[in-house]
């Protein structure tokens with residue numbers, strides 16, 4: 001029996017665990033990945049917006065987090081496959097057959113990139129699918145590429161790739177790009193970028209590596225093929241709520257609804273970080289929400 005089980009070890013889960021430890025709670029963190037850190041592993045840009053410290057990228061920030069967590073005494077299990085969670089009973093079942101019990105649960109499972117769901121997307125992973133403009137652009141220098149999406153992340157990546165690629169084709173299904181004016185203005189003056197709005201990428205093709213994409217411009221028109229060597233998809237994120245979505249209140253997109261104390265609709269079940277923050281997800285808000293959840297849990301347990 002633990003005081004607290006935290007599901008997910010990104011910035012929110014780690015901060016919750018750090019605070020729970022400070023407050024003397026018996027804490028177990030369950031992480032499905034090999035390593036802790038969550039989205040910090042996909043963050044290749046400099047982090048200049050975390051008050052008090054700067055880092056060259058997510059990996060460096062994670063090193064700093066890890067140094068602070070070195071002396072903490074909470075239990076952390078990585079590569080943990082949770083098969084079911086009974087939120088009301090606070091019972092977590094693992095693929096190993098183990099059943100874990102706690103007084104409180106904190107959901108900190110974050111978000112994952114939304115997939116397009118088109119043929120070729122999974123098959124060409126590592127063979128022409130670009131994960132990040134910052135990280136991969138030298139790999140794709142001198143090659144024609146395609147970017148899918150119309151928000152900040154898509155346009156920013158298109159601009160980064162345009163610095164080294166002869167052509168960048170940006171495909172967006174909406175009528176207008178959603179990216180901030182600073183990016184769209186820059187886009188207009190970047191001549192090697194072609195923008196197709198009201199268009200969808202329907203297929204990624206090639207042999208051993210991406211060689212072309214199929215694009216459908218407007219409903220009803222015949223798709224056409226475009227030769228490219230790289231494809232980057234940035235069409236938003238989805239909350240990781242699969243395990244418990246039916247058991248608590250979520251919004252229409254599946255994000256967990258919480259109050260100002262990070263409480264969910266189930267007593268003694270809390271949520272922190274991106275999983276409960278569709279509006280302004282950041283590392284600061286994730287670590288802050290984790291601190292709030294831990295403090296509220298500690299005060300509830302002290303009055304039991």
Ligand SMILES: Cc1cc2nc3c(=O)[nH]c(=O)nc-3n(C[C@H](O)[C@H](O)[C@H](O)COP(=O)(O)OP(=O)(O)OC[C@H]3O[C@@H](n4cnc5c(N)ncnc54)[C@H](O)[C@@H]3O)c2cc1C
Pocket residue numbers: 007008009010011012013030031032033036037038039040042043044045046047048049080082108109110111112240243272273274275281282283284286
């Ligand atoms: C490219 C990029 C750039 C960014 N730049 C910035 C920036 O400059 N500044 C900033 O403040 N923020 C930035 N962010 C956002 C920031 O990374 C997130 O807001 C932050 O990581 C959220 O932390 P989290 O712990 O809520 O979720 P996550 O980081 O998503 O961590 C969730 C963890 O839960 C685990 N998990 C999920 N499901 C399960 C399960 N069923 N069982 C066990 N574990 C599970 C995951 O494996 C993961 O480790 C950026 C994000 C990206 C992708």
